[in-house]
Amino acid sequence: MPKLSYLKALNRALGDELAADDAVFVLGEDVRVAASNLTAGLFARFGPERVLDTPLSEQAFTNFATGAALAGLRPVIEFQIPSLLFLVFEQIANQAHKFSLMTGGQCRVPVTYVVTGSGSRTGWAGQHSDHPYNLFAHVGVKTVVPSSPADAYGLMLSAIRDDDPVVVFAPAGALGIRDDVEYADLKAVPLGRGQVVREGSDVTVVALGHLVQEALAVADELPGRVEVFDPRTVYPLDVDGIAASVAKTRRLVVIDDSNRTSGFGAEVLAVAAERFELAVPPRRVTRPDGAVLPFAPALDRAVQPGRDHLLAAIHAVLEGER
Numbered sequence: 001m002p003k004l005s006y007l008k009a010l011n012r013a014l015g016d017e018l019a020a021d022d023a024v025f026v027l028g029e030d031v032r033v034a035a036s037n038l039t040a041g042l043f044a045r046f047g048p049e050r051v052l053d054t055p056l057s058e059q060a061f062t063n064f065a066t067g068a069a070l071a072g073l074r075p076v077i078e079f080q081i082p083s084l085l086f087l088v089f090e091q092i093a094n095q096a097h098k099f100s101l102m103t104g105g106q107c108r109v110p111v112t113y114v115v116t117g118s119g120s121r122t123g124w125a126g127q128h129s130d131h132p133y134n135l136f137a138h139v140g141v142k143t144v145v146p147s148s149p150a151d152a153y154g155l156m157l158s159a160i161r162d163d164d165p166v167v168v169f170a171p172a173g174a175l176g177i178r179d180d181v182e183y184a185d186l187k188a189v190p191l192g193r194g195q196v197v198r199e200g201s202d203v204t205v206v207a208l209g210h211l212v213q214e215a216l217a218v219a220d221e222l223p224g225r226v227e228v229f230d231p232r233t234v235y236p237l238d239v240d241g242i243a244a245s246v247a248k249t250r251r252l253v254v255i256d257d258s259n260r261t262s263g264f265g266a267e268v269l270a271v272a273a274e275r276f277e278l279a280v281p282p283r284r285v286t287r288p289d290g291a292v293l294p295f296a297p298a299l300d301r302a303v304q305p306g307r308d309h310l311l312a313a314i315h316a317v318l319e320g321e322r
Helices: 006-020 041-045 060-069 089-102 133-139 149-161 211-221 238-249 264-273 297-303 307-318
Strands: 003-007 022-028 051-053 074-079 113-119 141-143 168-173 179-180 195-198 204-206 227-231 233-235 252-259 283-287
Touching: 003 149, 006 022, 006 041, 006 074, 006 113, 006 149, 006 168, 022 060, 041 051, 041 113, 060 074, 060 089, 074 149, 074 297, 089 133, 113 149, 113 252, 133 168, 133 195, 133 233, 133 264, 149 168, 149 283, 195 211, 195 238, 204 211, 204 238, 204 307, 211 227, 211 307, 227 238, 233 238, 238 264, 252 264, 264 283, 283 307
Parallel strands: 022 051, 022 074, 074 113, 113 168, 141 168, 204 227, 204 252, 252 283
Antiparallel strands: 003 179, 141 233, 195 227
16 A cells, blocks of 8 residues: 655645546745645646646735636635744635625635645744734634544635635644555545544544644543544534544633634534533643744744643543543
8 A cells, every 4th residue: 555645645646636627726935836736746737727836925815816716717726834824814815705695695705825834933033933823713714623644634725615715724744644555545534524533432622734733642541531523624623523523522621723713623622512521621632822833843842832841731621620
């Protein structure tokens, strides 16, 4: 069985959709030379009309993509630095996202925004280490954070094929993950549907992206006790899937690589308070409030949620601490 890396899975999905649908094209900064390897080999295969290098004006080419989508194309934009999304938030949230809603569905805006290497990349410091998936989920933009090569492939396909804007966050910590994969088994993964990636009896851990690997490592230390649920999609969130898991374990911990206030972890805990019957109060493991990741590697790691923090939170709920 061949090995497939997370980054190669994204590249493969993008190439497959370019080959399958002439309406799909890629644009972004340095995509022809594949600076991040997301678009490796695509310029040679599909040429300058399908793989477009853009000027250094994110607002301009993001709105250009909205216009192209309204005209019937399916643009895929790559952002190599996650903080660039702050520059184009108006173009995505207030323009692309709302056209369909404000026209009663008469317009479609099928744009996919791919963030290659979101989150910390070890020493990229404050303006390059954000992981702002919560921002887009909050305003109702479809938002996915794949955790494995198969999901990276499948969610990328679904994002490109969707008639609404979709943001795909590819965490820096996940890009090097490699799995044994049968290429023939790769398929689209529906948006809004999570999965249990490890069954357990005593506590549900909800984890996204590269943090699924951390959750699985902790589950290995507590055999049979930790159930790991990967939502895969931040919005729409698979609340029913989480509910089914928590109904079995009656304990909940969320690990979330974003700032604590108004984060994904806070949303899952709010849903739990409204809908779930828990034996003890839930816990969340996050970045600190208002976190800006430092340049120094040791400080960078200290600010991020990790395995030790997660294990402590799990022990707290297992021991029934309030």
